[in-house]
Amino acid sequence: MKNKLLGIARIMSILCVFTAGCSIGQEPFQKNLEYDDEGEPFVENTNDKDFSELTTPGSMEKAYEYKNFFLPGLCGTNQPYVGDCMAYYEDGTYYIYYLKDGGDSYNHSVFLTKTTDFVTYEEVEGPVLEADKAGGQDAWIGTGSVVKIGDEYLFFYTGHGSHPTCEYAETIKVARGTSPTEFEKDETFEIIPPDELGQKNDFRDPQAYYDEETGNIVLTVTASKDNVARILKYTLSSDLKEVTYDGVIFDDPTKEFWNLECSDTFKIGDKYYITYSAQDDTLWYAVSDTPYGPYENAARIDGKLFYAAKHVEGPDGMYMVAWARRSDSPSDIMGVTAWAGNLIVMKICQNEDGSLYLAPVDKIVEQYKDRRKPLMAQDDVNITAGSRYYYEEYFNCYESFMLTGKFTYSGNGSFGLAFDYNGNSDNYKMISIDTRTQLLDLNFNEGTTDITSTSVSLKEGETYSFTYIQEGSVGVFYIDGQASLTVRLYGVSGKSIRLFAEDCTVDFTDLREYTR
Numbered sequence: 001m002k003n004k005l006l007g008i009a010r011i012m013s014i015l016c017v018f019t020a021g022c023s024i025g026q027e028p029f030q031k032n033l034e035y036d037d038e039g040e041p042f043v044e045n046t047n048d049k050d051f052s053e054l055t056t057p058g059s060m061e062k063a064y065e066y067k068n069f070f071l072p073g074l075c076g077t078n079q080p081y082v083g084d085c086m087a088y089y090e091d092g093t094y095y096i097y098y099l100k101d102g103g104d105s106y107n108h109s110v111f112l113t114k115t116t117d118f119v120t121y122e123e124v125e126g127p128v129l130e131a132d133k134a135g136g137q138d139a140w141i142g143t144g145s146v147v148k149i150g151d152e153y154l155f156f157y158t159g160h161g162s163h164p165t166c167e168y169a170e171t172i173k174v175a176r177g178t179s180p181t182e183f184e185k186d187e188t189f190e191i192i193p194p195d196e197l198g199q200k201n202d203f204r205d206p207q208a209y210y211d212e213e214t215g216n217i218v219l220t221v222t223a224s225k226d227n228v229a230r231i232l233k234y235t236l237s238s239d240l241k242e243v244t245y246d247g248v249i250f251d252d253p254t255k256e257f258w259n260l261e262c263s264d265t266f267k268i269g270d271k272y273y274i275t276y277s278a279q280d281d282t283l284w285y286a287v288s289d290t291p292y293g294p295y296e297n298a299a300r301i302d303g304k305l306f307y308a309a310k311h312v313e314g315p316d317g318m319y320m321v322a323w324a325r326r327s328d329s330p331s332d333i334m335g336v337t338a339w340a341g342n343l344i345v346m347k348i349c350q351n352e353d354g355s356l357y358l359a360p361v362d363k364i365v366e367q368y369k370d371r372r373k374p375l376m377a378q379d380d381v382n383i384t385a386g387s388r389y390y391y392e393e394y395f396n397c398y399e400s401f402m403l404t405g406k407f408t409y410s411g412n413g414s415f416g417l418a419f420d421y422n423g424n425s426d427n428y429k430m431i432s433i434d435t436r437t438q439l440l441d442l443n444f445n446e447g448t449t450d451i452t453s454t455s456v457s458l459k460e461g462e463t464y465s466f467t468y469i470q471e472g473s474v475g476v477f478y479i480d481g482q483a484s485l486t487v488r489l490y491g492v493s494g495k496s497i498r499l500f501a502e503d504c505t506v507d508f509t510d511l512r513e514y515t516r
Contacts, residue, residue, distance in 0.1 A: 043515075045370055045372075045515055049063065051494025060490070064472035064493075068367075070113055071343070081340035082098045082323045083323060086110075086146060089312050096312075098323075099143065104127075106130060109129060110157070129141060137173070138159045138160075145310075148180075154175075154217075156208045202222075209265070210238075219233070220234075220264075221234065232247065260284075265291075267291075268350045272288045275310070277307050282300045282304050307322055323341045324488065327488065334449055344476070365402065372401070372514065374513060382505070382508075383500070383505070384501070390501055392500075397419060399472065401470055413435060414502055415504060417468065420496055421444075430447055438455060458479075466478060473491075473493075475488075
């Protein structure tokens, strides 16, 4: 009976594909070719982008059509990028303000894109808040935040002054608006660094929260004191006439960083969190049982390519909004270090012990419905490898795709995904799970050039599921329920993706590839 039902289902699927939207003589947009053992159809998408004539990483990058990982539109031939993000939610819309790098943006002016689902974006033309072309304290705009009080929107931001005309390199400024899309600077408001800091250079990134119970605004600001990065707290009256400095609420526990950028606080369950991007490092978080500290157990989330993340909360959950780091040249195979990149959003998840991890946005995952046929006629692959890398070609690298599967390993080595860059294995770009170091790595040049990594906690013999989503050159690898790693892979589209292992045995099971 089961076989008969599967047969009927297959016939109905084929009829639906050939009849939906197709008249006689027309080729269907896509057609089902074969089925796996469970009756799930493989789909051939006749609209796959052809990368065969795009022979350089730069030409591939120009051909990508970013949707989920938003990029601003071209300014002539100039590609601008998304810098530090400031997200605000209201009435079904996420307003994502960002420091725009390049194009028509003067000195990192603030621009805006809107979304309802983190899948498609509407770019708003022109700056929402522009740096002052005459110089002065607003010569550059720095990160801030938006808060609504009554019918008024307040945009707190960093005014970065032009030396030597300004006493302070950075002060906190505000702009006012009657809508979340238009603001006018209030030249009468300014917060300067407190004397106790002993410096006038680092005082930035105001994050504002409105406390309905007290009617006050709480403002956190990142600064430094005695060459140690710190986060400060202020209390402001709702009319901004009273500003009270409440002191330091967090010190960099490592004492290694001079700046904790884009600090943010939020609550999940009964835990209070503070997050920050340590200068040129990664996103970090620490946890407290009470608002605004004391915080403990500081830990990294993701790697160095997911930067300047801050949270936004909507009806479907809480998200981290950041930018995915890029290279100045797509042909660079030694590092990914440039400022600004694509917009990237991930869902914040909490473990029972209060620790946090990031997961893909549900609606992004839901797009990937078309099962694609792998290069091997099996869903499971076992690899036993010695000291040399062993590869199996398995997936195709489309313009946008999602991979899912499971893995179980034994031995102290590494395994993962290898992306072909130029046909030479010495230049493979690799997402690697290293069981010796307990790191999820991105490395180039067949493992010899480290790019970024994040910690994992894995055990031999246990089975873990993974998800990998890539659009254009931006990707995120998730070990589900545990860790994420944002990656930048230029020059790999239109080529095969290999499973690999070295110095271990790994079973890859339930392997799937989907496109949208």
